[in-house]
Amino acid sequence: MTVEGWRSATLGDVVVEILGGGTPDRRNPAFWNGKIPWASVKDLCSPLRTGTEEAITESGLAASSARLVPAGTVVVGTRMAPGRAVRFAIDVAINQDLKAIFPAKALSTDFLHQWLRAREEDIAARASGSTVKGIRLETLRAVPFLLPPLPEQRKIATILSSVDDTIEASQAVIDHLQVVKKAMMAELLTKGLPGRHKKFKQTEIGQVPDEWEVFPLAACTARVTDGTHQTPIFEKSGVPFLLVKSISSGRVRWSEGKFVSEKTYRELTKSWIPRRGDVLYTAVGATYGVAVSVDFDSPFTFQRHIAHIRPDASRLSSTFLTWFLNSPMGRKQADLAAVGNAQPTVTLGSLSRFSIPLPSLREQGEISEVLGCVDKRVLAEESVREHHLQVKSALLSVLLTGEVRVRVDKDAAA
Numbered sequence: 001m002t003v004e005g006w007r008s009a010t011l012g013d014v015v016v017e018i019l020g021g022g023t024p025d026r027r028n029p030a031f032w033n034g035k036i037p038w039a040s041v042k043d044l045c046s047p048l049r050t051g052t053e054e055a056i057t058e059s060g061l062a063a064s065s066a067r068l069v070p071a072g073t074v075v076v077g078t079r080m081a082p083g084r085a086v087r088f089a090i091d092v093a094i095n096q097d098l099k100a101i102f103p104a105k106a107l108s109t110d111f112l113h114q115w116l117r118a119r120e121e122d123i124a125a126r127a128s129g130s131t132v133k134g135i136r137l138e139t140l141r142a143v144p145f146l147l148p149p150l151p152e153q154r155k156i157a158t159i160l161s162s163v164d165d166t167i168e169a170s171q172a173v174i175d176h177l178q179v180v181k182k183a184m185m186a187e188l189l190t191k192g193l194p195g196r197h198k199k200f201k202q203t204e205i206g207q208v209p210d211e212w213e214v215f216p217l218a219a220c221t222a223r224v225t226d227g228t229h230q231t232p233i234f235e236k237s238g239v240p241f242l243l244v245k246s247i248s249s250g251r252v253r254w255s256e257g258k259f260v261s262e263k264t265y266r267e268l269t270k271s272w273i274p275r276r277g278d279v280l281y282t283a284v285g286a287t288y289g290v291a292v293s294v295d296f297d298s299p300f301t302f303q304r305h306i307a308h309i310r311p312d313a314s315r316l317s318s319t320f321l322t323w324f325l326n327s328p329m330g331r332k333q334a335d336l337a338a339v340g341n342a343q344p345t346v347t348l349g350s351l352s353r354f355s356i357p358l359p360s361l362r363e364q365g366e367i368s369e370v371l372g373c374v375d376k377r378v379l380a381e382e383s384v385r386e387h388h389l390q391v392k393s394a395l396l397s398v399l400l401t402g403e404v405r406v407r408v409d410k411d412a413a414a
Helices: 058-062 109-119 118-125 137-140 152-191 262-268 317-327 328-337 348-352 361-398
Strands: 006-008 015-020 032-039 054-056 067-069 074-077 085-088 092-094 098-103 143-149 201-202 205-211 214-216 221-226 239-242 258-262 279-282 290-295 306-311 355-358
Touching: 015 067, 015 137, 032 058, 032 085, 074 306, 085 109, 092 098, 098 109, 109 118, 109 152, 152 205, 152 317, 152 328, 239 262, 258 262, 258 279, 279 317, 290 317, 306 317, 306 348, 317 328, 317 355, 317 361, 348 361
Parallel strands: 032 092
Antiparallel strands: 006 143, 015 098, 032 054, 067 092, 074 085, 074 098, 201 205, 214 355, 221 306, 239 258, 279 290, 279 306
């Protein structure tokens, strides 16, 4: 359906030029660590960037096909991260996996950036390649583009950018709270509650209060094992089957798992059934070393890359254990224990030997409660951010298609 006043085109029709870049010879140190920011795919981690991970010299720029593009230019990935769009607040040189897009006068740069971000998945789907996906320039130029009048573009971009600002502000609060939580974990899990302890002793995990003990994990748990080693048949619905990615964020994300039938569930759990009070721990893969407390009663099972810990409830709280495993001290032990490069693994034997501090159960609960309060604030802010992301998604679907038109002031249209 044609939108009144909007023009059907392709991306190539509405831009003046799409330019690529290059990489200076890495064997020549005179080309690197200079003052010119040099962008590659790894710099496409957020829509707006103030810098790059690497920099090149003037001679590196001159001796290569790397291209310097002005601050504010829309840069899009065409290989490894095809379709991902970013703008830099500074002049940057770009490599061969990126393209700088220069819009025609009839196209707002802000609108182009929002449009590319909205179409990232569609553009990525047009990429080809068996090992590394990339999109050809002619394919990128052929992507359909619905072009509103310039004043309407500007108004749409302003609306969407305001939501982006809200999302970024919310993320900044989350980042700050995470820093606070990490600092509190390091303090409370080694020194205890403020003012509670006067004397400390040196242990294998550093100083802890005199009243605390430090034991290997195996000495204060009923079991340390892992999930099923079988490859089950998955169903469209049924009993949840958790994967590493289901808990690698530190929360149980059911949407990241799969399902098995009731019959398969019974077969997989005939020798053990995970239950409330257990702890799950990512033991294999890039996101190893993340613990989650089972604080629910619904049935589930999980893959072998997830370790299953059942604390001795008379000595160790599952919530306290989860906090410790996720703390800097727990992470340090995981990093020392992990073996393998392609698929880092914390073996069950290594995990069983982790040194765990043991305050009294009462103090474990008090420490967990304090840390839980901070975590609730993080969850609340994450919920706010998720709401704004949903608002942004809804706005993109109606504003970039013309389903909902924006009112443009006469002065803006002039």
